[in-house]
Amino acid sequence: MNLLIKSATIIDPSSPFHKQENDILIENGCIKKISKKIKNPNNLKEIKLDNLHISQGWFDTSVSFGEPGFEERETIKNGLETAAKSGFTKVAVNPNTYPVADNKSAIEFIKNKANNTATSLFPIGCLTKNAESKDLAELFDMQNSGAIAFGDYNNPIVNANLLKIALQYAQNFDALILSFPQDNSIAGYGLANEHINSTKLGLKGIPSLAEEMQVARDLFILEYTNGKLHIPTISTAKSVKLIKEAKNKGLNVSCSVAAHHLVLTDDELASFDGNTKVLPPLRTAKDVKALIKGINDGVIDMITSDHNPIDIEHKKVEYNNAKFGTIGMESLFGSLNKVIPLETLVTCLTTNPRNRFNIENSFINEGEKANITLFNPDFEYEFSLNNIYSTSKNSIFLNKKLNGKVYGIISNNKIVL
Known part of the structure; x- marks a missing residue:
C-alpha cells in the first residue's frame, strides 16, 4: 500500500x-x-x-462480537469492519460467546476468523471454566494460542481464593488477570443505580457499594499476591479513590472506564429505554465528575467502548427483561471528544492500553x-x-x-x- x-x-x-x-x-x-x-x-x-x-491507531480493550453462538447480534467479520470505520486498528474481544472462550480451540477459532483484516483482533480468554467462577480455565494454553488477558466478562470472580490462585499462577507466564467489579450478593437482581432515580421509577437498585466492595477485596488480594490485575469498567467515585490509593502503594493494577460512564448519568432512566440498561449501571453526576478527574489525573488508565451488541428481541422489551449492554465503538470518539482533552483521550486509546496489554506500539514517525x-x-x-x-x-x-x-x-x- x-x-x-x-x-x-x-x-x-x-x-x-x-x-x-x-x-x-x-x-x-x-x-x-x-x-x-x-x-x-x-x-x-x-x-x-x-x-x-491523525494519531496512532486506537485500541479498544473491551469489545463483544457474539460469534460463535450469537451471530445474529454481530459476526466477527462485521464487528471488525465496524471497528475499522470507528477508528480502531486493534480490539480485544471478550469471551462471552456460546460456548464461552475458555480453551485454546475457542481462542484459535476466534483468531482465525480475523485473518487478513485491517483491524487486528486480540482474544481475551475466560479466567474460569464456563465463566462459572469455580475452576480456573486453561490459561497457559490459551495464552500460547493468542489470548492476551483472562477474565469472565461481566461476571465477577465470586470465589476470592480462586482469584488469589489465578493472580499467583499467572505470574509464571506474565499474564494479565481481569476481575469484573461487582459483588453479586449485594447487587442481587438490580437493574439500575440505587439512588433517587431508581426509587422514583420503581427500579430495583444496584448500590455503588456492590462495586466498591469488590474493588476493595480484589485490591487486598492483589497486595497479598503481588500479581498483575486489571479492573475493567469502573463506574463510581469511591472506586477511583480505592485504585488511586492502591497505585500509590505500588500495586500492579490498572483500570478502564466505559465511554458512556464519562458522559451519561442515571437521569437517562426516565425514558425506560432498554438501551440505557448497562452493567455497571449509569451512576450519578458526582460519579461522572470523579471518573473524568480520574482520567485527567492518570488514575484511570484507559477508555473503552464496552461494545456489546444485543439483538432487538432482547432489548426492545420491558426494562426488567432487557439484557444489559450497549454498542459503543461508533459513538466513542464523538461522545468524549469535547469531554476529555484530545491528547488525553488519544493516550487513553493508544499508548496506555497497548502498554498494559503488551501490544506492540507504532508511533507516528x-x-x-x-x-x-x-x-x-x-x-x-x-x-x-x-x-x-x-x-x-x-x-x-x-x-x-x-x-x-x-x-x-x-x-x-x-x-x-
Missing part, C-alpha cells in the same frame, strides 16, 4: 511531530517520510480531508509501521441509526448530539475510509 496523506495535524505525544501539520508518505505499509510539503510525482493515491487529524486513525475533532452531528455499522442497533447514544467524526484507519497495509 502506497499513498500520501496531505495536511494532517498529528496528535501523538510520543512523536517528534506532535501537534504539527504535515504530509505523510506511506510506502509498503510503512511511514517513509513526514514533512511540511511532499510532492507526488508518482501519482500515488492522496488522502485530503477536512480538518484532518518515519520508519514506523503505518498504524493510523484519521479523524476530524470539530464535526457536530446527531447520532442516528445511519451512523451505526453494527448488526445490532442498541446504542445508548441514539439521537444525542456528538462532536467529532472518524474518517477511518490505515493499518495492516490496508486502508478503510
Whole structure:
C-alpha cells in the first residue's frame, strides 16, 4: 500500500511531530517520510480531508462480537469492519460467546476468523471454566494460542481464593488477570443505580457499594499476591479513590472506564429505554465528575467502548427483561471528544492500553509501521441509526448530539475510509 496523506495535524505525544501539520508518505505499509510539503510525482493515491487529524491507531480493550453462538447480534467479520470505520486498528474481544472462550480451540477459532483484516483482533480468554467462577480455565494454553488477558466478562470472580490462585499462577507466564467489579450478593437482581432515580421509577437498585466492595477485596488480594490485575469498567467515585490509593502503594493494577460512564448519568432512566440498561449501571453526576478527574489525573488508565451488541428481541422489551449492554465503538470518539482533552483521550486509546496489554506500539514517525486513525475533532452531528455499522442497533447514544467524526484507519497495509 502506497499513498500520501496531505495536511494532517498529528496528535501523538510520543512523536517528534506532535501537534504539527504535515504530509505523510506511506510506502509498503510503512511511514517513509513526514514533512511540511511532499510532492507526488508518482501519482500515488492522496488522502485530503477536512480538518484532518491523525494519531496512532486506537485500541479498544473491551469489545463483544457474539460469534460463535450469537451471530445474529454481530459476526466477527462485521464487528471488525465496524471497528475499522470507528477508528480502531486493534480490539480485544471478550469471551462471552456460546460456548464461552475458555480453551485454546475457542481462542484459535476466534483468531482465525480475523485473518487478513485491517483491524487486528486480540482474544481475551475466560479466567474460569464456563465463566462459572469455580475452576480456573486453561490459561497457559490459551495464552500460547493468542489470548492476551483472562477474565469472565461481566461476571465477577465470586470465589476470592480462586482469584488469589489465578493472580499467583499467572505470574509464571506474565499474564494479565481481569476481575469484573461487582459483588453479586449485594447487587442481587438490580437493574439500575440505587439512588433517587431508581426509587422514583420503581427500579430495583444496584448500590455503588456492590462495586466498591469488590474493588476493595480484589485490591487486598492483589497486595497479598503481588500479581498483575486489571479492573475493567469502573463506574463510581469511591472506586477511583480505592485504585488511586492502591497505585500509590505500588500495586500492579490498572483500570478502564466505559465511554458512556464519562458522559451519561442515571437521569437517562426516565425514558425506560432498554438501551440505557448497562452493567455497571449509569451512576450519578458526582460519579461522572470523579471518573473524568480520574482520567485527567492518570488514575484511570484507559477508555473503552464496552461494545456489546444485543439483538432487538432482547432489548426492545420491558426494562426488567432487557439484557444489559450497549454498542459503543461508533459513538466513542464523538461522545468524549469535547469531554476529555484530545491528547488525553488519544493516550487513553493508544499508548496506555497497548502498554498494559503488551501490544506492540507504532508511533507516528518515519520508519514506523503505518498504524493510523484519521479523524476530524470539530464535526457536530446527531447520532442516528445511519451512523451505526453494527448488526445490532442498541446504542445508548441514539439521537444525542456528538462532536467529532472518524474518517477511518490505515493499518495492516490496508486502508478503510
